[in-house]
Amino acid sequence: MKNYDLLVIGGGAAGMSAALSAHESGVKSILVVERQGWLGGVLKQCLHNGFGLGYFKEDCTGTEYAQKYIEKFSKAGINVMLDTMVIDLLPSGEAVISSENGVEKISFNKCVLATGCRERTIGSLSISGSRPSGVFTAGTAQKMVNISSLDVGDNIVILGTGDIGQIMARTFIQNGKNVIAMIEINDHPGGLKRNQINCIQAYNIPVIYSATIDRIVGNKRIEGVYVKHLDTGIREFLQCDTLISALGLIPERELLSGFETVPDWLYMCGNCDYVHDIVDSVTMQGEELGKRIANE
Numbered sequence: 101m102k103n104y105d106l107l108v109i110g111g112g113a114a115g116m117s118a119a120l121s122a123h124e125s126g127v128k129s130i131l132v133v134e135r136q137g138w139l140g141g142v143l144k145q146c147l148h149n150g151f152g153l154g155y156f157k158e159d160c161t162g163t164e165y166a167q168k169y170i171e172k173f174s175k176a177g178i179n180v181m182l183d184t185m186v187i188d189l190l191p192s193g194e195a196v197i198s199s200e201n202g203v204e205k206i207s208f209n210k211c212v213l214a215t216g217c218r219e220r221t222i223g224s225l226s227i228s229g230s231r232p233s234g235v236f237t238a239g240t241a242q243k244m245v246n247i248s249s250l251d252v253g254d255n256i257v258i259l260g261t262g263d264i265g266q267i268m269a270r271t272f273i274q275n276g277k278n279v280i281a282m283i284e285i286n287d288h289p290g291g292l293k294r295n296q297i298n299c300i301q302a303y304n305i306p307v308i309y310s311a312t313i314d315r316i317v318g319n320k321r322i323e324g325v326y327v328k329h330l331d332t333g334i335r336e337f338l339q340c341d342t343l344i345s346a347l348g349l350i351p352e353r354e355l356l357s358g359f360e361t362v363p364d365w366l367y368m369c370g371n372c373d374y375v376h377d378i379v380d381s382v383t384m385q386g387e388e389l390g391k392r393i394a395n396e
């Protein structure tokens with residue numbers, strides 16, 4: 101079985117920065133395992149700008165930020181396994197990994213969990229009605245549109261006004277789609293101020309505040325949603341062929357579900373540790389962690 105001083109799970113901004121700074125601080129054998137076929141994680145699906153103002157002192161798109169960091173990272177010659185998923189972590193300091201070569205075990209002295217986060221889905225709410233096609237999370241829709249050039253639909257309702265929802269509302273409008281409304285449970289929008297200005301305000305996106313969706317209508321394909329106004333209890337029907345949920349992010353720590361206590365070889369950074377608003381703070385946290393691991 102191969103042994104590494106440091107195993108990094110996830111090759112997004114957090115995993116790359118932790119691995120690179122550990123390498124620069126003297127950690128000898130490092131392996132980064134990434135389940136997708138590319139490094140950069142969620143950055144690769146972010147075609148909008150607003151990334152890197154703090155770290156690179158430049159206003160980059162997500163893909164540009166990823167590319168800049170990947171160039172730095174690649175020069176270090178750190179071992180990377182792409183299209184490879186860590187499917188189990190064992191308390192003894194071993195990981196089970198799955199790739200096109202099959203399933204194998206590796207061992208490590210220390211491990212950084214940099215697995216990002218996953219999206220809260222519509223299934224986490226009590227919404228009645230059928231479960232037709234045309235219902236996506238904002239991140240899935242972003243990946244479909246920006247990476248796979250797929251068309252998710254024409255007349256779109258978005259539940260939630262967080263950053264990903266606002267960015268996707270703007271992307272849909274820029275692609276000629278009709279954003280019927282964003283529905284927000286609070287009486288004010290979520291997300292960063294700059295997204296409110298650059299998305300909701302700049303594109304005059306209709307937002308229904310103090311409201312939620314309580315019923316989905318449609319058989320094969322979604323045909324509409326019932327919006328419930330929380331202050332009056334009144335319900336209104338909005339016709340749509342697509343519903344996007346933007347309900348927030350949950351740190352992805354599924355690999356730790358079998359652990360009763362946190363092992364002393366485990367470290368976390370990036371969105372897997374806590375949900376960061378901007379990637380600059382993810383990179384900086386990863387770099388700090390890499391140094392700390394090398395010096396412990």
Ligand SMILES: Cc1cc2nc3c(=O)[nH]c(=O)nc-3n(C[C@H](O)[C@H](O)[C@H](O)COP(=O)(O)OP(=O)(O)OC[C@H]3O[C@@H](n4cnc5c(N)ncnc54)[C@H](O)[C@@H]3O)c2cc1C
Pocket residue numbers: 109110111112113114115133134135136140141142143146149150151152162184185186187214215216217239242263264267352355369370371372376377378379380382
């Ligand atoms: C829509 C959107 C808009 C944003 N806008 C901005 C913005 O304008 N400005 C800004 O600064 N920031 C923005 N951010 C935030 C920033 O992009 C993220 O905080 C940052 O990129 C997260 O990095 P990460 O490495 O923690 O997670 P991720 O990028 O999610 O990386 C985690 C990686 O781990 C991999 N992985 C997970 N589980 C496993 C496993 N078991 N085995 C192997 N690999 C695994 C995943 O495939 C992924 O590549 C935005 C984010 C989104 C989603």
